[in-house]
Amino acid sequence: MMRYKSIDPNAFSLAEWHPYMIGSVIPRPIAWVMTLDGRGRRNLAPFSYFNVFSSKPPVAAFSPSTSARTGQRKDTHTNLLEVPECVIHLVPYALAARMNITTGEYPHGVDEVTLAGLETLPSEVVRPPRVAGTPVQMEARLRQILSLGDTPGAGQLILVEIVRLHLAESILDEKGLPDPRRMDVIARLGGFWYVRLEPQSLFWMKQPRNPAEVLTWAELPEDLQRSSVLTAAEIGHLLAHRPPFAERLRHLLPPKDPLALHQKLKTFLPHDPLGAWQYYLQSCGGDFS
Ligand SMILES: Cc1cc2nc3c(=O)[nH]c(=O)nc-3n(C[C@H](O)[C@H](O)[C@H](O)COP(=O)(O)O)c2cc1C
Numbered sequence: 001m002m003r004y005k006s007i008d009p010n011a012f013s014l015a016e017w018h019p020y021m022i023g024s025v026i027p028r029p030i031a032w033v034m035t036l037d038g039r040g041r042r043n044l045a046p047f048s049y050f051n052v053f054s055s056k057p058p059v060a061a062f063s064p065s066t067s068a069r070t071g072q073r074k075d076t077h078t079n080l081l082e083v084p085e086c087v088i089h090l091v092p093y094a095l096a097a098r099m100n101i102t103t104g105e106y107p108h109g110v111d112e113v114t115l116a117g118l119e120t121l122p123s124e125v126v127r128p129p130r131v132a133g134t135p136v137q138m139e140a141r142l143r144q145i146l147s148l149g150d151t152p153g154a155g156q157l158i159l160v161e162i163v164r165l166h167l168a169e170s171i172l173d174e175k176g177l178p179d180p181r182r183m184d185v186i187a188r189l190g191g192f193w194y195v196r197l198e199p200q201s202l203f204w205m206k207q208p209r210n211p212a213e214v215l216t217w218a219e220l221p222e223d224l225q226r227s228s229v230l231t232a233a234e235i236g237h238l239l240a241h242r243p244p245f246a247e248r249l250r251h252l253l254p255p256k257d258p259l260a261l262h263q264k265l266k267t268f269l270p271h272d273p274l275g276a277w278q279y280y281l282q283s284c285g286g287d288f289s
Contacts, residue, residue: 023190035079084142229262241273
């Protein structure tokens with residue numbers, strides 16, 4: 001049984017609570033946001049309270065809080081009130097340290113693009129330019145700002161509509177879609193930790209379309225239910241991929257050496273659950289020709 005530390009957010013100050021907040025919901029993608037102020041001066045800053053929330057209309061949101069340090073609005077927020085447009089970029093590992101330079105709460109008007117030695121490209125639809133070298137760039141227009149409070153730490157949720165998406169050709173698969181294996185972007189974790197999206201940390205999982213595609217727990221052979229070798233995640237992958245010959249599972253004899261068999265099944269998971277099932281059936285003398 002897992003034991004839990006249970007926390008009441010209201011019992012903590014912002015400084016005490018914030019690490020729990022950013023450490024608990026991970027990984028968070030990073031919106032690296034370019035805006036312009038009313039005088040046309042550039043501003044670039046990262047926000048990991050960020051995601052997309054609607055496909056049609058295509059809406060993204062990120063949340064610059066009221067600054068804990070100054071109690072003021074962040075420049076990105078102020079700029080969007082002056083010029084209601086932005087470009088959101090994902091951050092490639094190659095630019096991680098440059099992104100970090102742009103997080104400093106510098107005085108209004110400081111150009112983080114120059115400070116971090118970044119190159120830009122003109123946008124097609126909006127006025128703020130794009131950061132060159134980023135794999136995904138979204139030109140966007142302000143839709144709505146939802147203030148979640150006016151005290152330090154209170155999020156100012158900025159909803160923007162994506163009006164142009166730019167994808168580096170180097171990240172596209174053969175269908176022209178973004179391939180996560182080629183993106184090499186980073187995401188924010190708790191504290192000062194980040195994670196880099198690398199091919200070896202990815203796995204593939206098709207969504208079941210109806211209950212018949214799933215194997216129920218009761219149908220899972222008993223040795224697998226009790227396995228001390230397979231992890232909960234690996235058992236999950238077996239359940240999620242009902243083999244076409246599932247009906248035959250309950251007629252099988254229990255495996256002679258379940259430990260060795262389960263070790264072998266591990267080698268198929270998570271990428272080839274049907275291969276694992278096939279091996280299981282063969283090992284238990286199943287005829288599934
Ligand atoms: C990876 C990363 C993610 C961040 N996410 C947020 C966030 O979601 N909200 C926020 O208010 N500040 C966030 N910050 C801090 C802002 O980047 C920082 O306050 C910045 O100076 C704001 O810039 P601006 O005043 O030019 O808008 C983050 C910093 C880093 C390094």
